[in-house]
Amino acid sequence: MSKDLERLPGDLPDTIEDAITVTQKLGFRYLWIDRYCINQKSEEAHTQIRQMDLIYRNSGITIIAIAGETPSYGLPGVGRRNRTYQPRARVGKHLLVSALQDSWITIEGSLWSTRGWTYQEALLFRRRLVFTDQQVYLECYGMYCCEALDFPLQDLHTKSGQRFKAAHCGYDRIGTFPRDGVGKKAADLAVRIMEYSSKSLTYESDVLNGFSGILRPFETGAHTVRHCWGVPSVIGSTLQNMQSAGQPDQSHLRALTAAFCVGLSWQLREPSTGDQGFLVGPGLVGLAMSVG
Numbered sequence: 001m002s003k004d005l006e007r008l009p010g011d012l013p014d015t016i017e018d019a020i021t022v023t024q025k026l027g028f029r030y031l032w033i034d035r036y037c038i039n040q041k042s043e044e045a046h047t048q049i050r051q052m053d054l055i056y057r058n059s060g061i062t063i064i065a066i067a068g069e070t071p072s073y074g075l076p077g078v079g080r081r082n083r084t085y086q087p088r089a090r091v092g093k094h095l096l097v098s099a100l101q102d103s104w105i106t107i108e109g110s111l112w113s114t115r116g117w118t119y120q121e122a123l124l125f126r127r128r129l130v131f132t133d134q135q136v137y138l139e140c141y142g143m144y145c146c147e148a149l150d151f152p153l154q155d156l157h158t159k160s161g162q163r164f165k166a167a168h169c170g171y172d173r174i175g176t177f178p179r180d181g182v183g184k185k186a187a188d189l190a191v192r193i194m195e196y197s198s199k200s201l202t203y204e205s206d207v208l209n210g211f212s213g214i215l216r217p218f219e220t221g222a223h224t225v226r227h228c229w230g231v232p233s234v235i236g237s238t239l240q241n242m243q244s245a246g247q248p249d250q251s252h253l254r255a256l257t258a259a260f261c262v263g264l265s266w267q268l269r270e271p272s273t274g275d276q277g278f279l280v281g282p283g284l285v286g287l288a289m290s291v292g
Helices: 014-025 045-049 052-058 103-108 119-124 188-197 209-220 236-244 250-263
Strands: 062-065 088-091 094-097 127-131 136-140 144-146 225-228 231-234
Touching: 014 062, 052 119, 052 209, 103 136, 119 188, 119 209, 188 209, 209 225, 225 250, 231 250
Parallel strands: 062 127
Antiparallel strands: 088 094, 127 136, 136 144, 225 231
């Protein structure tokens, strides 16, 4: 916690109170909450914000509040907020109970899914504990489950027990969230950019910070992608090796320039509203472009 926020306020919103309860019940010692752990008035705030992907990727589990639109709503089923009634009916000797709405539909239709800052959360979290008005949904990089359905989890897993069998997962998803996080190929960045372009931000000046957590894995991993103010350049392994060896020659510079120009090959689908000095596309860091 920042030095200026050594004590939590006495009147915490219900969602925060409930998140503390969940953290304790799960046996975790620490809970990271952006609004209290980053001093927005500090000069270090921007540095910390740009490193949020490290927090997301290294968290033990992440609580996602899908229900409600304000911090005062609470986590249904934890504190004062009750869950939505689960429809049921008795027919003769049988009790028929609704399986509730598919978690994917609930999450995709939430305010949370439309926000720019939560986009990198959805991709970078290792384990996600999602609270909806109806139930709790859990997903990691290997499996998923929800309270409304009693899955035979042991039978659905591979022999190693580390993940679901392919037949029980979507083509690109384990359950609701992408199977490979940000992606495995440089071309996957184009998809991430187009998806992010549809998200909303309270302050448009946050557009690059809100996407930096997605860009960093492509820079530091095997993706060989660099970016200039959000414009990606697929430099390839050969150019990467030349960079590492400190061999900048004319052919190297021409190749880098060509990669940057390819990154600029984006096309607007709607009029741009961006005015923050970036190479902008639809209001956000130039994005909705094609890579390579």
